[in-house]
Amino acid sequence: MNTGLIIENFMEQFKSDILEVSVKNQKRIIITIMPDAIINVADFLYRKEEFRFIIATALHTKKGFEIHYHFSKDIIGLILNIHVILDKDNPQIESLSNIFNASNWIEREMHELLGINFLNHPNQEKLISEGNWAEGVYPLRKEFK
Amino acid sequence: MSKQTLIPIGPYHPLQEEPELFRLYCEGEIVKDIKWETGYNHRGIEKLSESKTYEQVFFLVERICGICSNSHPFAFANAVEEIADIEITNRAKYIRSIIGELERIHSHLLWVGLAGHFLGYNTVFMWAWKYREPVLDLFEMISGNRNSYAMFKVGGVRRDIEDSKIPIIQKILDDIKKKTDLLTGAVMDDPVIHARTKGVGILTKQDIIDYGAVGPTARASGVAIDVRKDDPYAAYPLVNWKVITSEAGDVFAKAEVRLLEIYESISIIRQCLDGLKKEKEGDISLKVKEIPEGIGNGRAEAPRGEVFHFVQSDGSNSPVRHKIRAPSYVNIATFKKSCIGQTIADATISLAAVDPCYCCTERMAVAYDLTSGEKIMNAFELINESLKKTIELKRTIKSQL
Numbered sequence: 001m002n003t004g005l006i007i008e009n010f011m012e013q014f015k016s017d018i019l020e021v022s023v024k025n026q027k028r029i030i031i032t033i034m035p036d037a038i039i040n041v042a043d044f045l046y047r048k049e050e051f052r053f054i055i056a057t058a059l060h061t062k063k064g065f066e067i068h069y070h071f072s073k074d075i076i077g078l079i080l081n082i083h084v085i086l087d088k089d090n091p092q093i094e095s096l097s098n099i100f101n102a103s104n105w106i107e108r109e110m111h112e113l114l115g116i117n118f119l120n121h122p123n124q125e126k127l128i129s130e131g132n133w134a135e136g137v138y139p140l141r142k143e144f145k
Numbered sequence: 146m147s148k149q150t151l152i153p154i155g156p157y158h159p160l161q162e163e164p165e166l167f168r169l170y171c172e173g174e175i176v177k178d179i180k181w182e183t184g185y186n187h188r189g190i191e192k193l194s195e196s197k198t199y200e201q202v203f204f205l206v207e208r209i210c211g212i213c214s215n216s217h218p219f220a221f222a223n224a225v226e227e228i229a230d231i232e233i234t235n236r237a238k239y240i241r242s243i244i245g246e247l248e249r250i251h252s253h254l255l256w257v258g259l260a261g262h263f264l265g266y267n268t269v270f271m272w273a274w275k276y277r278e279p280v281l282d283l284f285e286m287i288s289g290n291r292n293s294y295a296m297f298k299v300g301g302v303r304r305d306i307e308d309s310k311i312p313i314i315q316k317i318l319d320d321i322k323k324k325t326d327l328l329t330g331a332v333m334d335d336p337v338i339h340a341r342t343k344g345v346g347i348l349t350k351q352d353i354i355d356y357g358a359v360g361p362t363a364r365a366s367g368v369a370i371d372v373r374k375d376d377p378y379a380a381y382p383l384v385n386w387k388v389i390t391s392e393a394g395d396v397f398a399k400a401e402v403r404l405l406e407i408y409e410s411i412s413i414i415r416q417c418l419d420g421l422k423k424e425k426e427g428d429i430s431l432k433v434k435e436i437p438e439g440i441g442n443g444r445a446e447a448p449r450g451e452v453f454h455f456v457q458s459d460g461s462n463s464p465v466r467h468k469i470r471a472p473s474y475v476n477i478a479t480f481k482k483s484c485i486g487q488t489i490a491d492a493t494i495s496l497a498a499v500d501p502c503y504c505c506t507e508r509m510a511v512a513y514d515l516t517s518g519e520k521i522m523n524a525f526e527l528i529n530e531s532l533k534k535t536i537e538l539k540r541t542i543k544s545q546l
Contacts, residue, residue, distance in 0.1 A: 027376060028227070028442055052370070053357050054444075055475075057455045057468035068455065070442065077376030079442045102357030105478055106470075128184030139192060 003029070003078055006049060013044060020083075030068075030081040035093050038069070041082055042096045045071050051080065053102040058110040060141045064088035065116055069096075086116065095121035113140040149177065152489060154496070156185060167480070167496065174488045179480055194467040199225055199299055199436055202464065206454075207293050209471065212255060215248045216447030217469065218297040220454040223378050224443025225299050228458050229436050235380075236424035237301035239417040242380035243314075244287070244296050245445070246410040246417075250321065251280040252448035253403040253410075257328065260400060263494050264341050265532035269331065276324040279317050286310065301430025308426060311418050318411050325411075329404045340538050342396035346483040346495030349394055356482070357475045360450020361402045362498075366394035372446040384416040396498040435460070447472055490534040 003026045010031070011018065017037035022030045033041055045051040051071040059066045069082040086093060095118035096103040107118045108127040115138040118124055126133070138144060155166030164185035170178040190209060194202050206217035219241065226233065233241075254277040261269025281291040287306055288294035296302050306314075332338055353363045363370055371388045373381040389405045391398035438460040444453045450472030457466040483495045 024227075024440075030440065052354070054451070054453050055455075055468070055470040057466065059457065059466045068440075070453065070455065072375075074370045074375045079376075079444075081440070081442065100357065101355050101478065102475060105474065128187045139189065 003027070003076060006073065006078070006080075009049070010044075014041060017041070027077050028079055028081075030083055032083040032085070035084040035086055038082070038084060038096070039094045039099070042069065043099050045080070045082075046100055049073070053096070053100055054079070056103065056106050056110065058114045058116055058140070060114060065091040065114065067093065067110070067116070090117075091115065092117035092119055094119050095124075097121055112138075114138050115141065148172070154493070155182070169484070169489065169492060171489060174490075176484050176487050176489065176492050179484050181477070181480070183477070191467055191469060194464060196463065198462045199464070202467070203297055204295065206469065207295065209469065211292060212252050213248055213447045213449065214293045215244050215296065216445055216452045217454070217471075219245060219379075219445035219447075220443045220452040221456070221467075222297050222299060222443070223445060224441035224454045224456040225436060225458075227441040227443060228439040228456065229299070229433060231300055231431060231433060233301050233431060234424070234428050235383075236305070236421065236426075237429045238380040238383070239421045239424065240302045240306055240429065241297070242384070243306065243414050243417045243421075244284075244294060244302075245379065246414045247280055247283060249410045249448045250407050251277045251284075253407050254280070254325075254328075256403060256448075257332065257400065260396075260494065260497060261332075263497050263531060264338065265535035266338070269328070272324075272328055272331075276321060276328065279320060283314060283317055286313070298430065299436070300433040303430075305427055305429050306421060308422060311421065314418060315415070318414060322408070322411055325404070325407050332400060332404065336542050337535060337538050339397065340542065341491075341535060342400065342494065343393070345396045345491045346487065346498050347394045348479055348483050352479060352482045353394075356479045358450070358479050359472050359475060360447070361399055361406065362450065362476045362479065364388065364390045365398035365402045367392045370451075372444050372451050376444060378445065380417050380420065381413075383420060384413050386413050386416075396494055399498045436462070449473060450476060488534075490530045493531050 007029065014033065014037060017034045018031060019034065020032040024030070046053065051073050054070040054072050056070065057068045063085050065086040065088070067084050067086065071080045071082065072078065073080065084093065091114070093116065095107055097107060098120060104122070105127055107121055108124060110116050111118055111124050112126045112128060150171045152169040152171055153166055154169065155164065157164045166182040168180045169176050190205060194205060197205055202221060203218045206221050207214045209217045254273045258270045258273030258277070261267070261273065284294055285291050287310070288296050288304055296304060348358070348362065348366050350366050350368055353366045353368045359370060367390055369388050369390045374388050386409050389402050389409060391402050436458050439458055441456045441458070442453070443456065444451055452472060453470040455466070455468040456464050459465045480496055483498070484492050487495055
């Protein structure tokens, strides 16, 4: 199993959902996809290609809200970043927590710190500031001072 | 439904002395459900990092954890060097690995000590912490600090390990190895420790994969992941060593993996010291003028597992976004699998087995009856539950001999 083969399989499977592929080297790849495809992509990576979900990073940028889902193929040391760009005004995306538990906490955290809504999350409660933080104030958004 | 009792461990852990809150919902002695509250230590480091320069961020991330203060700078350096495409000198690589492995030794010894204390083996606790002390002395000799060593920077390390210091380090390593032999023998052969830890808090391979657990927690369940091997960095590809795994997934397997890893760490440090002798003294860092625009995924194997740092740069002198994932973030979530169905006395050691890392303050724990709100037991009585079980086991095992 090598990086080239994994990427080839991936491209074939999700041809119509891929927006951009950026290959830094054999161990670091970023693929930008349509947000609607995230469930199928994560399911394919986790179940079929046996990737491990490391964590996700959410960003607030000029484009809107972005999420990098970091997946690791440990046997070849590959980190595959699945990158999605969400709507500026109503950021929401399907939750991955029904595929693997590893994303449960980080989705709660992203919801809390950036106000991104995760659809069908089993329990989208606050993770960090339970009961101690104002509603609708998101500290990792750019306008927060 | 029978009567359920709520036993909170926290807001400050009575034994690990760190803030967190676990709510154990028990029926009789058996834990039926667990809920947790974290975030008592949330310091907004990711946000703070955006206002610091790359050089300053090293000092910030070093303060995320007191025990493994080196692992976050390690992952951050890997991420930034990935963005700037920097290959550091061999001498710097060896020094980085030596610091990383010394840290693993002292962190694992600390855990063994604490685990002993949890089980009511205060001799193990005192031995392990005593043997850990020379490692901290070594850190003081190398960096001037027992903890938070401030050794790393973009493009290398801040301080050299001079060739004149190598014999002292080798001597101390010899001592640590002898003491670890003693400790490993004591832990591995003790029938009471076997009885308290074998078959307790089992995590299956599937649990590990599902929760994305890392480090000794994953390796004790037969999942052989180790960033040092899978995605080699620093001097790890230049030395020979093996990934320690165990299949059982219980508390004993986790202790076994950690103890055996100490030997691997000693061997890695010895090889790095030999490598150091071949490199020119003082050749420890490169001049880095600027960090270009880009994205870096840096990771390092901390004593507790994979530390992951995501850094996005826009070409200025501070990161635009810096995401940090500590290993305990994914390991603590596995409690849902390891604790349910256990007795309260075993729950404490199951919780401790992943070596969770919160931070350091102390308060109290009290158990309340859910229906009447009446106080049932306090922190000391909770700890005594665990100690009592060990004493009883000691007695039965003695009577069988």
